[in-house]
Amino acid sequence: MHYIDPHIHMVSRTTDDYEAMREAGIVAVIEPAFWLGQPRTTVGSFKDYFSMLVGWERFRASQFGIKHYCTIGLNSKEANNEELAEQVMEILPQFLAKEGVVAVGEIGYDDQSQAEDKYFRLQLELAKEFELPVMVHTPHRDKKNGTLRSMDVIQEHGIPEHMVVIDHNNEETVKHVLDRGFWAAFTIYPKTKMSKMRMVNIVNTYGSEKIIVDSSADWGVSDPLSVPRTAALMRENGIAEHHIHLTCYQNALTVYGQSGQFNESDWKQDHVVKQDDLHQGNSVLRGQEAKEINFKNSIGD
Numbered sequence: 001m002h003y004i005d006p007h008i009h010m011v012s013r014t015t016d017d018y019e020a021m022r023e024a025g026i027v028a029v030i031e032p033a034f035w036l037g038q039p040r041t042t043v044g045s046f047k048d049y050f051s052m053l054v055g056w057e058r059f060r061a062s063q064f065g066i067k068h069y070c071t072i073g074l075n076s077k078e079a080n081n082e083e084l085a086e087q088v089m090e091i092l093p094q095f096l097a098k099e100g101v102v103a104v105g106e107i108g109y110d111d112q113s114q115a116e117d118k119y120f121r122l123q124l125e126l127a128k129e130f131e132l133p134v135m136v137h138t139p140h141r142d143k144k145n146g147t148l149r150s151m152d153v154i155q156e157h158g159i160p161e162h163m164v165v166i167d168h169n170n171e172e173t174v175k176h177v178l179d180r181g182f183w184a185a186f187t188i189y190p191k192t193k194m195s196k197m198r199m200v201n202i203v204n205t206y207g208s209e210k211i212i213v214d215s216s217a218d219w220g221v222s223d224p225l226s227v228p229r230t231a232a233l234m235r236e237n238g239i240a241e242h243h244i245h246l247t248c249y250q251n252a253l254t255v256y257g258q259s260g261q262f263n264e265s266d267w268k269q270d271h272v273v274k275q276d277d278l279h280q281g282n283s284v285l286r287g288q289e290a291k292e293i294n295f296k297n298s299i300g301d
């Protein structure tokens with residue numbers, strides 16, 4: 001069984017994580033541009049971060065047999081630094097046009113401030129201009145209102161619902177999101193918020209249409225294996241394979257595939273990696289002998 005994790009912050013993760021993810025069946029990941037924990041002070045930090053998402057991290061993932069894609073955007077938290085936000089807006093277009101960029105994101109609300117609203121709307125317009133899907137981060141505080149407000153604003157800007165993933169849903173928001181025709185993603189956390197078992201119950205209640213599972217694993221307490229582990233729990237609880245396939249693979253492919261940058265043929269073939277392959281002169285090795293690894297991806301399932 002193969003999986004896609006359509007929301008994971010790999011720059012914060014280790015090579016052990018990549019190995020374990022591949023071992024568990026993850027063949028492709030989407031890494032949304034986000035806040036790094038430490039607020040950035042200059043636009044150059046954003047530029048280097050975006051360059052890493054489309055460059056080094058994409059290469060690093062490929063060395064472990066995983067195809068890496070990303071979304072580019074100004075996150076809601078840092079939208080509150082307006083002087084910096086203005087400069088970030090200026091560099092976004094050059095990155096949105098890069099190979100492997102599958103959406104504008106993750107954007108939306110954190111504190112639901114005026115500045116957040118301003119840059120959310122400006123970036124929705126960018127998504128229209130670049131004909132890209134949108135990945136929406138919904139706030140952890142006042143979640144329900146923040147989620148409803150996000151959807152109102154998106155509809156106000158005339159973006160079709162099939163182009164938008166609303167992420168970080170829970171039992172309180174899921175019905176609203178699905179009823180209004182958006183994709184509903186769920187971030188499965190190891191200890192808090194949405195758990196694997198609650199996800200099983202959501203699929204039991206709402207089925208698998210337009211529902212997406214992700215890990216959102218980053219530098220905090222999180223689990224890069226949330227997607228395959230949730231799939232395993234669904235299986236244990238008697239959920240049919242086609243629901244697992246849709247929520248843990250196909251739905252992400254369908255929505256982000258609309259970018260034209262996210263194609264199953266990218267990974268559905270055998271992929272030979274030489275560990276001493278270089279990206280701008282650097283490899284992932286630290287002096288050990290380079291092996292050749294053949295990742296068997298010609299999947300029949």
Ligand SMILES: [Zn+2]
Nearest residue numbers: 032034106216
């Ligand atoms: Zn995230």
